[in-house]
Amino acid sequence: MFLCFDVGGTFVKYGRFDQTGKKIEKGKFKTCLQSKEAFIDSLVEQINKADRQSQNQLKGIGLSFPGFVNTETGEAILAGALTPLHGENIYELLKERLGKEYPMVIENDANCAALAENFGGKAAAVSDFALITLGTGIGGAIVVNNRILHGHTFRTGELGMMVTDYHQSAYKTLHELASTQALVTSYRKQKGMSASIEVLGETIVSELEDPLVKEVVQEWAQFVAITVFNTVVMLNPEKVLIGGGISQSHQVIEMIHEELKKNSHWVDFKVPVEACQFFNDSGLMGAYYLIKQKVEEETR
Template identity: 50%
Template sequence: MRQVRLCFDVGGTYIKFGVFAQDNTWLSQGKIATPHESKEVFFDALLAKIVEIEQTATIEGIGLSFPGFIDPEQGVAIMAGALAPIHGCNIIKELQGRLIGDYPIWIENDARCAALAELSSGHATDVQDFVLITLGTGVGGALVHQRKLIRGSGFRAGEFGMMVTDFQASSFATLHDLASTRGLIDAFRQAKSIPINKEILGETIMEQWDKDPETQQIVRQWARYVAIAIYNLAVTMNPEKILIGGGISQNPVLLPIVRQALKDNPHWLDFQVPLETCRYYNDAGLLGALSLIEQGGKK
């Protein structure tokens, strides 16, 4: 049977999967709902997909992009994001214990997987040092120095969303609250008196940018928080490049707005670095997990 590489990108809502040939070309992909009921139900969902793939192919290795504080050396999800039943779980041992086949398995934090994807074939192939910041339900990120991931002593490096940047006005509110897409949606909902049960997407707000002055004001204020995060990262790391990821970054309006917010900062001139969006959006986690397999989990 054909040898394949199987990758999972675990999120709070969906688990995306991708099957790749040995030359890293896509063979198939899809997603399943993320189970939250228990550890057993979660691993049963992964196992069912693995068994399905095994019917038609030989799995060469499995890569996992995972939320939270991830120890890739031991395979432990110290804190698994919104997946409370998985906190403290050794993901690799739990999964290997349920498999019939003996596959090598690698795991890494999802934002770091996105950074690996950009390093491998994205917008960071030409640099040694860069920072990646993701704007989604929260604010995530990854730090790369000399083309190697910086994980920190407790595997918490890159948790940009926990920065406190507006204490006088917002107390201990973090960038998760202020600079995430969720933060933008919350501000928009409040300004427009939109009921909580009505779904709003960040992409929808950005599409209204040139149609409504009030929306422009909301987005500009939100972009200031994003710009503060970018400035602080530039001052801290002095990287060659900063990449912005997350679904909202696909809108071409975003970068000019953030760049203007950075120009409003009189100190940016002394610390400015090139700012780009990531090449990969929804596929970043899967391609990063593929890089884990390709590199033998060494990065």
């Protein structure tokens, strides 16, 4: 039995898996951001519960985590919105609070999503691909020969940090131009809406029949296409996968294709660009594959 966590800035999702990958239980709880102790205590509570439920047969713990993480030591170098955990070693904090030791793995959330696709999703038939997630920012993961590229400081795949529109936008990054949050900001401006009004990317897509809304989405899709193109010419992957809630819209994927076709250079570099297969459970699935692999290697 394996227990996996997908840690987000608002919620922590968890799932208990058997050896075959079947999900026995899943749930979520509010992310405790008050302190590192409160956060760790919330994980420990679920780990102890899972061990009891599996009759002390819990074999390992996998964590999908935001920000930059050292997958070798367990350090959360920069933990995204989880500021109390910046620079903290998650393995050590958990070991201090748990009554027994478990094999553990930790990996960046976008990398976990890529692993899920590589092991059982849209990238199962390829060994080299890139994954781009569209959300509050732009997430990225690069897989070469079925392995995640981490870089010497575990920052590979920070595609959202690219500067692409200097003369119009100065040093604004693709986080500010191509993310779903960037689309929401442009939509609010077009509609004259207050920033306090909640708007979902899926809501915007449902209004594409409105010419003004379509224009906003089309301009945003240009920047997503630039993200895809720059990633492809740099890495020459076999495929690019688009993740994030908004990628579930066939219309959005088609608009990205339309913008790529406008680029005369695309014909020389063109690769399949598709939506991810796994959405909400991608972090959990990726963490599961990692911890299962680690346990199997240690027991050989």
